[in-house]
Amino acid sequence: MVKKPAPDATRRSEKSRRAIYDAALALVGEVGYPKTTIEGIAARAGVGKQTIYRWWSSKADVLLDAFLDLGEQAGQEPYEIPDTGDLASDLKAVLRATVDELFDPRFEAPARALTAEGVVNEQLGREFVTKLLEPQLELYVRRLRAGQDAGAVRPDVDPRIALELFVSPLAQRWLQRTAPISYEYTDTLVDYALHGLAPR
Amino acid sequence: MVKKPAPDATRRSEKSRRAIYDAALALVGEVGYPKTTIEGIAARAGVGKQTIYRWWSSKADVLLDAFLDLGEQAGQEPYEIPDTGDLASDLKAVLRATVDELFDPRFEAPARALTAEGVVNEQLGREFVTKLLEPQLELYVRRLRAGQDAGAVRPDVDPRIALELFVSPLAQRWLQRTAPISYEYTDTLVDYALHGLAPR
Numbered sequence: 001m002v003k004k005p006a007p008d009a010t011r012r013s014e015k016s017r018r019a020i021y022d023a024a025l026a027l028v029g030e031v032g033y034p035k036t037t038i039e040g041i042a043a044r045a046g047v048g049k050q051t052i053y054r055w056w057s058s059k060a061d062v063l064l065d066a067f068l069d070l071g072e073q074a075g076q077e078p079y080e081i082p083d084t085g086d087l088a089s090d091l092k093a094v095l096r097a098t099v100d101e102l103f104d105p106r107f108e109a110p111a112r113a114l115t116a117e118g119v120v121n122e123q124l125g126r127e128f129v130t131k132l133l134e135p136q137l138e139l140y141v142r143r144l145r146a147g148q149d150a151g152a153v154r155p156d157v158d159p160r161i162a163l164e165l166f167v168s169p170l171a172q173r174w175l176q177r178t179a180p181i182s183y184e185y186t187d188t189l190v191d192y193a194l195h196g197l198a199p200r
Numbered sequence: 201m202v203k204k205p206a207p208d209a210t211r212r213s214e215k216s217r218r219a220i221y222d223a224a225l226a227l228v229g230e231v232g233y234p235k236t237t238i239e240g241i242a243a244r245a246g247v248g249k250q251t252i253y254r255w256w257s258s259k260a261d262v263l264l265d266a267f268l269d270l271g272e273q274a275g276q277e278p279y280e281i282p283d284t285g286d287l288a289s290d291l292k293a294v295l296r297a298t299v300d301e302l303f304d305p306r307f308e309a310p311a312r313a314l315t316a317e318g319v320v321n322e323q324l325g326r327e328f329v330t331k332l333l334e335p336q337l338e339l340y341v342r343r344l345r346a347g348q349d350a351g352a353v354r355p356d357v358d359p360r361i362a363l364e365l366f367v368s369p370l371a372q373r374w375l376q377r378t379a380p381i382s383y384e385y386t387d388t389l390v391d392y393a394l395h396g397l398a399p400r
Contacts, residue, residue: 032320112320119316119375120232129378137378144397153397160379161388162397164369169361172368175319175375178329178337179360188361196396197344197353197362 019045021066029109033117060124064131081143087152088190095186102174137163165193219245221266229309233317260324264331281343287352288390295386302374337363365393
């Protein structure tokens with residue numbers, strides 16, 4: 001995790017931190033997680049290895065912070081999914097924004113590399129799910145709970161499972177490239193999930 | 201793809217084929233796709249490299265056939281999802297069988313290794329989706345179409361998208377280990393997908 005810079009930290013150390021994040025994300029996207037090393041990140045960022053070890057204890061930690069920072073830069077961090085009173089449009093809007101993010105070139109290659117590693121490396125996978133993915137899913141849980149309070153979602157529905165009906169299909173199409181992704185597709189997922197496949 | 205053995209093929213060549221499949225699945229599960237080689241498979245199977253090249257042109261082809269064979273052994277190959285007239289129970293039954301398969305130790309490690317590689321290796325990913333995953337998803341498409349004919353699924357629903365509402369959540373929980381998997385969970389997915397999250 002990021003240790004806050006000491007009070008005498010200069011703009012220079014902030015610049016180093018940014019260079020380290022950029023190098024870590026670029027490297028993991030290019031050579032994969034197993035071949036990404038602290039040494040390689042340091043060389044690419046133009047800093048000494050010790051600069052990295054001063055702030056982080058492992059490459060997993062550097063990458064985790066680099067992804068958190070990427071989310072912050074994209075303005076997507078701990079916030080709430082808007083609640084306009086129209087659950088369907090609110091969910092459609094956030095999924096459309098997710099589609100944009102998934103195909104953002106700064107994000108795609110490193111996110112694929114890390115997800116691939118998490119599939120076969122249980123410890124890394126669990127760490128990234130806990131620290132990166134679950135906090136995002138929790139935003140859907142909260143929006144669906146508000147929907148329950150407003151009568152838009154059945155009270156007996158478990159929001160943590162419910163969100164998977166539209167989040168997981170998008171994740172699988174992106175990860176496994178099973179079929180094309182479009183706004184129309186994610187809008188359809190929301191409609192199907194809310195109204196069900198069976199006739200009403 | 202498997203070339204059918206010549207008419208004079210002996211039980212011995214069938215035994216070699218089985219040994220090659222077992223070796224390929226074990227190796228990719230243990231060392232991952234990039235480090236699995238035809239040479240390694242041959243050594244582990246106790247056959248000459250040329251025996252493998254006689255039947256397959258690449259390690260991707262060997263692995264594809266090994267997975268197809270695993271599915272056949274498990275009795276899951278090109279068949280239809282049962283149609284008892286009760287769509288919900290039919291879908292729940294096939295998802296419960298999928299849960300069993302996902303945690304079958306013969307299947308899990310090689311399937312994870314190959315899926316992980318497909319996430320970062322677009323060509324391999326697309327080949328395995330086309331040849332292994334899509335034919336399985338097509339079974340759901342057909343069962344949902346029968347459900348449309350029987351009035352159990354709305355006629356305007358696209359079955360290829362609809363199936364993702366219960367298939368993709370299970371896939372994501374398994375691949376990314378986002379949350380536990382149980383029969384109760386997959387049953388719930390089917391109920392939510394058919395009846396929707398919104399009150400009726």
